[in-house]
Amino acid sequence: xxxxxxxxxxxxxxxxxxxxxxxxxxxxxxxxxxxxxxxxxxxxxxxxxxxxxxxxxxxxxxxxxxxxxxxxxxxxxxxxxxxxxxxxxxxxxxxxxxxxxxxxxxxxxxxxxxxxxxxxxxxxxxxxxxxxxxxxxxxxxxxxxxxxxxxxxxxxxxxxxxxxxxxxxxxxxxxxxxxxxxxxxxxxxxxxxxxxxxxxxxxxxxxxxxxxxxxxxxxxxxxxxxxxxxxxxxxxxxxxxxxxxxxxxxxxxxxxxxxxxxxxxxxxxxxxxxxxxxxxxxxxxxxxxxxxxxxxxxxxxxxxxxxxxxxxx
Amino acid sequence: xxxxxxxxxxxxxxxxxxxxxxxxxxxxxxxxxxxxxxxxxxxxxxxxxxxxxxxxxxxxxxxxxxxxxxxxxxxxxxxxxxxxxxxxxxxxxxxxxxxxxxxxxxxxxxxxxxxxxxxxxxxxxxxxxxxxxxxxxxxxxxxxxxxxxxxxxxxxxxxxxxxxxxxxxxxxxxxxxxxxxxxxxxxxxxxxxxxxxxxxxxxxxxxxxxxxxxxxxxxxxxxxxxxxxxxxxxxxxxxxxxxxxxxxxxxxxxxxxxxxxxxxxxxxxxxxxxxxxxxxx
Numbered sequence: 098x099x100x101x102x103x104x105x106x107x108x109x110x111x112x113x114x115x116x117x118x119x120x121x122x123x124x125x126x127x128x129x130x131x132x133x134x135x136x137x138x139x140x141x142x143x144x145x146x147x148x149x150x151x152x153x154x155x156x157x158x159x160x161x162x163x164x165x166x167x168x169x170x171x172x173x174x175x176x177x178x179x180x181x182x183x184x185x186x187x188x189x190x191x192x193x194x195x196x197x198x199x200x201x202x203x204x205x206x207x208x209x210x211x212x213x214x215x216x217x218x219x220x221x222x223x224x225x226x227x228x229x230x231x232x233x234x235x236x237x238x239x240x241x242x243x244x245x246x247x248x249x250x251x252x253x254x255x256x257x258x259x260x261x262x263x264x265x266x267x268x269x270x271x272x273x274x275x276x277x278x279x280x281x282x283x284x285x286x287x288x289x290x291x292x293x294x295x296x297x298x299x300x301x302x303x304x305x306x307x308x309x310x311x312x313x314x315x316x317x318x319x320x321x322x323x324x325x326x327x328x329x330x331x332x333x334x335x336x337x338x339x340x341x342x343x344x345x346x347x348x349x350x351x352x353x354x355x356x357x358x359x360x361x362x363x364x365x366x367x368x369x370x371x372x373x374x375x376x377x378x379x380x381x382x383x384x385x386x387x388x389x390x391x392x393x394x395x396x397x398x399x400x401x402x403x404x405x406x407x408x409x410x
Numbered sequence: 411x412x413x414x415x416x417x418x419x420x421x422x423x424x425x426x427x428x429x430x431x432x433x434x435x436x437x438x439x440x441x442x443x444x445x446x447x448x449x450x451x452x453x454x455x456x457x458x459x460x461x462x463x464x465x466x467x468x469x470x471x472x473x474x475x476x477x478x479x480x481x482x483x484x485x486x487x488x489x490x491x492x493x494x495x496x497x498x499x500x501x502x503x504x505x506x507x508x509x510x511x512x513x514x515x516x517x518x519x520x521x522x523x524x525x526x527x528x529x530x531x532x533x534x535x536x537x538x539x540x541x542x543x544x545x546x547x548x549x550x551x552x553x554x555x556x557x558x559x560x561x562x563x564x565x566x567x568x569x570x571x572x573x574x575x576x577x578x579x580x581x582x583x584x585x586x587x588x589x590x591x592x593x594x595x596x597x598x599x600x601x602x603x604x605x606x607x608x609x610x611x612x613x614x615x616x617x618x619x620x621x622x623x624x625x626x627x628x629x630x631x632x633x634x635x636x637x638x639x640x641x642x643x644x645x646x647x648x649x650x651x652x653x654x655x656x657x658x659x660x661x662x663x664x665x666x667x668x669x670x671x672x673x674x675x676x677x678x679x680x681x682x683x684x685x686x687x688x689x690x691x
Contacts, residue, residue, distance in 0.1 A: 120512055120592045122514070124591075124592045124593075125508055125512050125514050127593075128504045128505065128507065128508035128512070128592070128596075129504075129505055129508050129509075129520070131500070131501040131504055131505070132501040132502060132504065132505035132561070132566060133505070133520075135501070135557065135558075135560055135561045136524070136527065136561050136563070138557075139535070139539065139557060139558040139561050140527055140530065140535065140561055140563075142542065143535045143538035143539045143542060144530065144534075144535070144538070146538045146541065146542060147534070147537070147538040150538070150541070205429070208425070209426070209429060212422050212425065212426060215422065217415070217418050217419045217422040217423075218419075218422050218423065218426060219423065220423075220426075223430070224426045224429075224430055226674075226675060226678070227429075227430040227433045227434055228429065228430070228433050229674065230433060230434070230437065230671060230674065231433055232617070232674075233617070233667060233670040233671045233673075233674045234437075234667050234670070235620065235621035235623065235638075235639045235666070235667075236621060236623060236639075237621075237623045237639040237640075237642065237643050238639065238642065238663045238666060238667060239436070241642060241643075241646050241659060241663055242436040242437075242439070242440050242663060243436060244646075245439065245440075245443065245456075245660070246435075246436060246439060246456075250452045251443075251451055251452055251456060252456060253439065253455055253456030253457045254456075256455060256456065283432070283433065283436070286433075287433065315415070315418060316418075336529075340529060344532070344533045344534075346533055346623075346624050347623045347624065347639075347643075350643070351643060351646065354646055354647045354649075354650075366533050366624075369537065370537070370628075373537050373540075378537070378541060381537055382537070382538065385534045385537055385538070386534075388534055389530065389534045392529065393529060396529055
C-alpha cells in the first residue's frame with residue numbers, strides 16, 4: 098500500500114503545478130472532508146478531550162463552605178489510577194483472560210480454516226456458515242443466550258452434566274471468567290476463521306504441487322507451507338483480538354446481571370464506566386487513556402515483534 | 411497413503427461436527443425456548459420442544475403490557491444501522507477513492523492517521539463523547555448515536571484498497587477528457603465499479619452499528635431511543651423482579667438476530683471479499 102505513493106514524495110511540493118486534468122486542491126478537500134470532519138469531531142476531539150481531562154483534578158477551597166474547582170494536576174489522576182487495587186485487579190483479570198482465550202480461539206480458528214481448505218472435508222459450505230453465524234449475533238444478545246445456558250434453573254447443559262454425575266456451576270467465582278471467555282470465543286472464532294480461510298484461498302494451488310511430488314501429506318503441507326504464508330492474517334487477527342479483549346464490556350456486564358461474581362469493576366472498561374458514573378470524569382478519563390495506551394503498546398509491540406521475527410527467518 | 415487420508419477424513423469431519431454443534435447450540439436453544447410458554451422454561455428440558463406458544467410470545471413481545479416498545483427498539487436499531495451505514499459508506503467511499511486516485515501532499519500521513527483510528531478502542535471514545543455531547547445538548551437524542559456511528563476508519567481502509575484495484579485510471583482519464591468533473595467521474599464511473607465492494611463496507615458497518623451497545627448505553631436514558639441491544643439488556647436486568655419478562659427477552663433475542671442471519675447467508679460472498687482484502691494487507 099505504501100508502495101503506491103513511494104514515487105509521490107516531495108517532488109511536486111512547490112509551485113502547485115498540476116498534471117493536466119488533475120483535480121484542484123479544493124476538489125480533493127471536497128472529497129476528503131465528508132469523512133474527515135466527523136472523524137476529527139467524533140474521534141480526534143474526544144481523544145484530545147479525554148487526554149486534557151485526565152490531567153485535571155477537582156479541589157475544594159478550604160473551610161466549611163469551600164466550593165469545588167477544577168485545576169491542572171499533572172499526573173495526579175494517573176498516580177491515583179495506578180494506586181487503585183481495583184484497577185490492577187481488572188488488568189490482571191483481563192491479562193489472564195487474554196493469555197488463555199486469545200490463543201485458544203485463534204488456534205481453533207486456524208484449525209478450522211485449514212480443515213476447510215483441505216480436501217478432507219465435505220459439507221464445507223455448511224460448516225463455514227455455522228461457524229460464521231455467531232458474528233451476526235450482537236455481543237449483548239450472545240451473552241444473554243449463554244446466560245440461559247449457564248443458569249442453574251434453565252440450562253439444558255447443566256441438566257445433562259448433572260444426569261451423568263458431573264456437578265457444574267458456570268457462575269461460580271472460579272468459573273465466571275472462563276464463562277465470559279467462552280462467550281467471546283463463541284462470538285469471534287468464526288470471524289477469525291474466515292479471515293484466515295480467505296487468505297488460504299488466495300494461495301495459488303501450484304505452490305503445493307512440488308510438496309505433493311515430494312510425498313508430503315496434507316498435515317505436512319498445512320504446517321510447513323500454508324501456515325507460514327498466511328502468517329500476516331494470523332498476526333492481524335491477534336491484534337484485533339488483543340484490542341477486543343481490552344475493550345471487553347458488554348458480555349461481562351450481561352453476565353453480572355445473573356452472577357454476583359462479576360463486580361462493577363470486573364474489566365478495565367467496566368471500571369472506567371463505574372468511575373464515570375460516580376461523576377469522577379477526570380479519573381475515568383485517566384483510566385480510559387491508560388487502556389488506550391496499553392492497547393497501542395500491545396498491538397504495535399506485537400506487530401513489531403512478529404515482523405522482526407519474520408525478517409530474521 | 412489411502413489409509414492415512416481415510417482416518418484424516420473421519421477425524422476432520424468429527425472435529426468440524428463437534429464445533430458446528432458448539433456454534434449452533436445456543437441458537438437452537440433460543441429457537442426452542444422462544445416457542446415455549448414462560449411456565450415451561452424452567453420445568454422442561456431446554457433442548458426439547460414442549461407446548462408451542464411462539465405466536466403468543468410474539469404477541470406479548472410486540473404488544474400488550476410493554477406498549478409496543480420492542481417494535482420501537484427494532485425500528486431504532488434499523489434506523490441507526492441503515493442510515494449510519496449508508497452515510498458512512500458514502501463518506502468512506504469518497505475518502506478512500508480520493509486517497510487511492512488523487513496525488514497530493516500529506517496523503518500517506520492522512521492515511522496513517524485513519525489507520526491509527528482502526529486501533530482506537532471505540533469504548534474509550536464513548537465517555538469523552540458523552541461529556542462533549544452533553545455540553546452541546548446532544549445527549550439523549552438520535553444524533554448522539556447516529557453521528558459517531560458514521561465514522562468508520564476500517565471502511566476508508568477497505569474503500570481505498572477497492573478503489574485502487576477496481577477503478578482503472580484510463581477510464582477516469584477518458585471521463586475527464588469528456589469534460590466530466592471529478593464528482594461526475596466519481597459517481598458515474600468509479601462508484602459503479604466499486605459498488606460490489608461498497609456493499610461489503612456497508613455490511614461491516616451495518617453489523618457494527620447493529621451490535622453496538624456501549625455507545626447507546628452511555629448516551630441514552632430515554633427508553634424510546636434505545637436500540638434493540640440496549641433494550642434487551644435493560645429487560646434482562648429486570649427479570650429478577652419481573653420474571654414474566656424472561657420469555658420476552660428470549661423471543662426478542664431471537665427476533666433481533668433472525669434478520670441479520672438471513673442477510674448473512676444471502677450476502678456471503680460480500681463478507682468473503684471484505685475479509686480477504688483485510689487479510690491481504
